[in-house]
Amino acid sequence: MGDLRAKSWAKISAQPESTLAQLFSDHPDRVAQLSTRFLLSDDGQDEEAGAGGIWFDWSKTHLTASLIDDFNELAGAAGFADMRRRLFAGEVVNPTEGRAAEHPALRGVGRDSSVEEAEALRHRMRMLVGAIHAGALGEVKHLIHIGIGGSALGPALAVDALARDLALVDVHVISNIDGVALEAAFAVCDPQTTLVAVASKTFTTIETMTNATSALKWLADNGVSDPSGRVIALTAAPERAVEWGVDETRILPFAESVGGRYSLWSSIGFPVAIAIGWEDFESMLAGAAAIDRHFRDSDGADNLPLRAAFSDLYYARVRGAQTRAVFAYDERLRLLPDYLQQLEMESNGKSVTAEGAPVDAPTAPITWGGVGTDAQHAVFQLLHQGTHLVPVDFIASIAPGDDLDAAHHRILLMNCFAQGAALMSGRHSDDPARNYPGNRPSATILCDDLDPATLGALIAFHEHRTFAAAVLMGINPFDQFGVELGKEIAKKIQQGGESFDPSTENLLALAGLD
Incomplete structure (x- = not known):
């Protein structure tokens, strides 16, 4: 397999480098060839019938039909189809720890027994969420969710994106051991109406448990007679939560085979369900499941996460791009670059293969980004005229997230599309300081709307994009010993x-x- 993989990489590296302008000139149907509309509905209904969708456009990248053919050959040499099968079958795909990675099963796509277990655990969470919303634990206005890494980044992203104007409970996600972060939550929460969620896979993470202890002290110091009774534990080690003093009825377990940065779909999503309600939480899982089925059942360039991995690896391994930038032209997705940093860099920031041999080329690029239009007045100078090659992803929503004058959203979207056009075309000037070289790649992900199903689909798309890239590079994306x-x-x-x-x-x- 190693020799076949090396031959495929050699073919990819030998491909001629055309400019983006040349590619569009030579292939008038380029947009149709490299763009795909993905429908989120389970039954494939068209948008007139009410289905939401996402438009994926890689036409402003340097992918060509010939490159894609070579990458498809690489996927075969790397055993991509079998690794994908193993992922969804619940077999070991994390060889260094001897584990499966069963986050798709949490969304209903995976090994039958794992899906059934996930459904049972999700039912347990649904009952607790419903009881809290119904007042069984008294009046609950605030939730302080304490975790770190994947136990915090996913909930923070989802709550910030989906619960801005209609939160059923005010959620504060705390990850930093710096006490300033916890005190900021204390300052705006009423201890008499506050629950504390403690999210830790092992229930031993020092930052999380230290913050949790301080939160219980805050409750006690402010007249809460039974602070432990205000705690919800989210963990794969329920026995440790019991030892710590959490009531068994308020422990929401998740499976050991679910990694932290893939755990939003498990009980780690409890603060999301508390904030937006169970129906919307289920919609987020359904959107992710739609991507799961697409990733499982589609092949070659028709497989959207795999196509994205082709582009990512072309720039990182062939064109020498050390970073990849993500700019969300939507304030609700301001935390997406932070989320993707952990997902991509913790998964694929490796220097050895899955077999333990040194890698023969760069692996994960550095993921970074920001929010448009703010970033245009900060980092886009480097993107347009700097010396670094930086592939860019633009993410936007056709439907606005506000009720203000429609001019706000029109200007936002015009800026998003203009930046991609400007990066590609550039502009020649005899004044070197005013010359824009162009030929700088970008992809665009354009959502019909940013609803729970769409957010779930976006996150799952990036999960599988990361996995696909890892398989093509022959590395293990599911351990993180560097942490x-x-x-x-x-x-x-x-x-x-x-x-x-x-x-x-x-x-x-x-x-x-x-």
């Missing part, structure tokens, strides 16, 4: 008796930690 070393050293500092490099020793002394 552990710094934590281990922090524990050694806390325990004392260890020596470190002179710089670290000096910093510890300056901060009074020696």
Whole structure:
């Protein structure tokens, strides 16, 4: 397989490099060839019947029919079809930890037994969410959700995107161990009407458990007689939550085979369901499941996450792009770049293959981004006239998220589309300072609307895009050992008796930690 993979990469690298302008000139049907409308409905109904959709456009990238053929050959050499089968069959796809990765099963697409288990756990969560909304735990106006990494980034994104004007419960997601973050939530929450959700797969994460302890102290200091009774535990280790003092009826488990950055669909999504209601939470899962089925059942360039991976790897491995930028022209998606940073960089930021051999080319690019139009007045100078090649994804919604004058949204969308056009075409000037070279790639993801189903589909699309890229590179996207070393050293500092490099020793002394 290694030799076949190497031959495929050699063919891809040998492809001629045409400019975007040339590609459009030579192929008048380029937009049709490299754009796809994806319908979110389960039954394939057309948009007149009410289906929402997403338009994916890679025509402003340097993908060509010949490149796609070579990438399809690479997918065959890399065993993509079998790895995809193993993912949905609940087989081991994380060899270093001997685990499956069953986040699709949480959405109803996967091994039957895992889907059934997920449905049972989701029913348990639905009952608790319904009881809270019905007042069974008294008046609940606020939820302080405490987690870190995937236990916080996913809920924060979904709540911020979907619950801005109609939150059933005011949710505050806290991840930073810096007490300033927790105090900010305390300042706007009434302890008498506040629940605390503690999200930790192992229920031992030091940042999360320290914040949780402080939250319980805040409740007690402000007259709550039974602080532990205000806690909801979201964990794959329910026995540890019981030991910590959480009532069994308020523990929402999830499976060990669900990784943190893929856990939004499990009980980690509890704050989302509390904020937007169960029906909308289920719609978010349904949107993700529509992408799951598409990814499972489509082949070659018709498979949208796989096509995105082709583009990503072409720029990272062939054209030497070290970063990939994501700009959401929608304030509701302002946290999407943060979410994708963890998803993509923690998954594919690896230097060895799944077999433990050194990789032979770059793996994950650095993911970064921002919100349009703010970013246009900050980082777009570098994108248009800088020396770095940066592939860009633009994400926008045709329907606005506000009720103001329609001019707001028209200007927003015009700026989004104008930036992609300007990156591609550039503009020649005899004045070097005013010359725009152009030929800079971008893709556009244009949603009909940003509703729960669409958000679910967007997140699942990026999950599978990340997995597809990993398979083509021959790496394991589901472990994250690079996260552990710094934590281990922090524990050694806390325990004392260890020596470190002179710089670290000096910093510890300056901060009074020696």
